[in-house]
Amino acid sequence: MNLSDGERVISVLDKAGYQWTDNEEEANLIGILACSVRQKAIDKVYSRIHKWNKWKNHKNLITFISGCILPDDHEKFLKLFDITFQMKDLPKLPEMISNYGITTPLHLKVGIDPHNENIEQFWDVKPNYQSNFEAFIPIQNGCDKFCSFCAVPYTRGREVSRPSRDIISEVALLAAQGYKSITLLGQNVNSYGLDKKGEEITFPQLLREIGELGKRLKKDFWVYFTSPHPRDMTDEVIEVIAEYPVLAKQIHLPMQSGDDKVLMRMNRKHNMEKYRHIVESIRRIIPQATLFTDIIVGFTGETDEQFDNTRKAMEEFKFNMSYTAIYSPRPGATSHRWDDDVALEEKKRRLHILTEELRKHNFPYNNSLVGKTVRVLVKGADRKEGFLSGHTEGKLIVRFAADDENLVGQFVDVKITSASDFSMEGELVEAGSLKSEVGIPKPVATV
């Protein structure tokens, strides 16, 4: 989400005549788009602003901050940064900068507007896309789910859906410009439209419109979304993904824990029965889809037995990727009030166990692709010299020997020659072809 916000900030500042620099020490205007999901990120903000404020003794420098900011931090940032604003007020940033030194009502406004009024003005800002083949489109802002480990409802306010016509126009524009990977962004993308009480289309309807657009444009691109909430995931969403080629067959479905009591404590509003039903639907309706998840280990009060239920769930669902995070209490989130009672060493041990579990399932899956030809979106040079790398439609990493940088941002066909736990290696078959796509296997049993 911050990446997408950043593209809009750059666009606004570009239009205002500011010139980008990669050198922090050279800048006269420095801003931060904060993330309140983890305390570590906010600690970095404090460290940076103290450094920048010292620089002001010997250079002209204006600082600003926006993004996900908790009310307590917001009050402190008002004193530390020259300009503090909510992302919905981004169009007014040049005005705030030019008025810097004169106190503005926006600058003085304390607290977060929970209703996200004027968020449409933010969405109207045309982003300065930082890639010419991969783009992120915000479709919604805010969150109404109130998970106990998360502060987003208190930093980004209520769920507000962006008008579907604007989303579809942005997808059409990007596809026409040759973008190959487009990701729809939101805190709970599959509750899209529900805040409009029938005056906006729903998430599966939005996907269908984009699917139809893909058919009409006859362009080759993949559309992803992140992240959905299991509570709002329906068979209809999965059926629409299955129906349209442009809707990528990759689903990111955050599980967070495999234990019902932990899920209850996380206030997740889904249980393992519901999660299992969704995974079964995905496997039945789109057997070739890859499945990604998010998991938190060492959540407050998580017992060995409860953690083992998460490990068992990983064994059962055979995720292709899990973004597993060690729990850290976030001020502003409900769980911050509870004892962080799982020792760090134990959290690390649990993280290691889940990583091993993921590895165990991934290798047979990746290995089953050896000998097959898969379509890959080339993303750039690989760490291995003389190789480029990219990802499949299912977002599995593939590297192949090539040094033609013109392939970056293009689809190529790659014959897989070897597999490892988290990536595959192959040989370039043909660039830009549509004809050699092959089916991705169903999840394979763990050996």
Next chain:
Amino acid sequence: MERNGMPFQTGQFLILSLKGQIDRREYSVYSGENDDFLEVLVREVEGGKVSAKLKRLKPGDQLDVDGPFGFFKFSPDMFSPQKFLFIATGTGISPFHSFVKTHPGLDYQLIHGVRYVEEAYDHNDFDPKRITLCTSADKNGDFEGRVTAFVAEQKLDLGTNCFLCGNSEMIFEMFDILTGKGIPVSNIYSEVYF
């Protein structure tokens, strides 16, 4: 509070704050869907940033009311059989008060746990045959002890839809008791007061 046309579904909650102030707290709606006013049940927390200020409010004072939120929504038509067990501790009785006020004629049993009998808020609004008061710090309730101890002694119909609302310790313990008695997880609905 004046409702000003705010729609909500019984079981949902509101976020309240004193006008223009940063500190906010979540409260389940206590009144019914058809009432033309909004009620919440507030327990004053010593040193609390919101509850103490709410207590000092006078008629005519203004509040910022955000919502409604939440997924503890209740409509009897969503269930079959329509047989309900409501279990609450303290102000966790709020959504059940809203359920019963909105849907007269419900087939329910309410188990309410408090420390002292004086904390049995508005029990007259419930059918006396359908409510059991558990008091953990005096002997004046229907059952002396915690709601968990009471429910642990009961024989439950496995098709019962169980709704839990209150402090997290009660809910986690009750979850184990109910599943231990064979109630499916899919029949257990909870609203945790964190």
